[in-house]
Amino acid sequence: MEKIKKSTNTAVKVAGVFKTLSIVGLIGCVVGAVLSFAMSGSIAQYYSDPNNLVAAQNSLDADMGIFGFIPFDSLKDSGAYGAFFGIQLLCAAVSAFVYVYLFSVLKKVMENIRDTGRGYAEADAAKVKTSFIIITVLLFLFSGLVEAVIAGILLCGLYNVTAVSGQQV
8 A cells, every 4th residue: 555655646746747847838838929929020020031031941840730730831921920930839838738737637636546545536537537538639639540549549448447436446
């Protein structure tokens, strides 16, 4: 039992650290997006120089659009670089927000397991299931269908093995 408490305590600490890092990333993305939109004139002027445009080509090629579904080539072609970077940063902020949620759920569930010495409670099982679904959807959006299916199967198996309500760990 002590080994389980020690392991869950470590998981709580790690989840707390990653949650904090995700919050910092979320704030940075939102501030960067606001600044990109606010300074779009200056950004467009900077990229009007062909030398600067060539130097920053890698950041312009990183067009993820709205999670890869709607590319924003038209923004780049029209010279609206501020809006281009702002939208990219807002997409990253959405991802960071999801990570904040996931690490919050993980931390709360691990704290409950550590404190009670039991597996998932019924409410925790629903939160874990929702988190696993979100992870699978994010993998689909950012990596592809194959990775999402593999992770979904693994997470489903993990959920079924561990989500026995009230069972002593």
